[in-house]
Amino acid sequence: MKRFQIEEKRRQIGQIEAMVEEFRRMVGDLDLEIAAEHRRTGIDDPKHFAYSTFARAATQRRANLQNSINDLQEKMERAQAGFDTAMAELKRDEERLERDSGADRAVG
Numbered sequence: 001m002k003r004f005q006i007e008e009k010r011r012q013i014g015q016i017e018a019m020v021e022e023f024r025r026m027v028g029d030l031d032l033e034i035a036a037e038h039r040r041t042g043i044d045d046p047k048h049f050a051y052s053t054f055a056r057a058a059t060q061r062r063a064n065l066q067n068s069i070n071d072l073q074e075k076m077e078r079a080q081a082g083f084d085t086a087m088a089e090l091k092r093d094e095e096r097l098e099r100d101s102g103a104d105r106a107v108g
Contacts, residue, residue: 002090009083020089030062084086 038044
């Protein structure tokens with residue numbers, strides 16, 4: 001049962017890491033698109049009256065993705081802590097089982 005829990009936690013961590021990497025890639029792509037839009041329009045000040053609506057939307061999307069990355073990193077830290085706890089419990093249980101089986105052999 002503990003091995004199953006450990007594998008499940010390992011899988012969760014892997015999924016979260018993959019999502020974080022994908023979101024980081026998307027942030028990088030948005031950075032490039034925003035920079036290209038700034039070059040195209042010649043306006044890079046978001047307070048300017050003629051600032052690109054595309055650049056404004058892409059900047060907001062980038063901020064949302066960054067918030068998601070931060071949330072996922074917190075979730076990954078909790079998952080990693082659960083994984084570490086489960087591994088420690090499994091090791092403790094295996095050591096106890098080994099000790100108990102060794103005592104049984106010595107008696108028998």
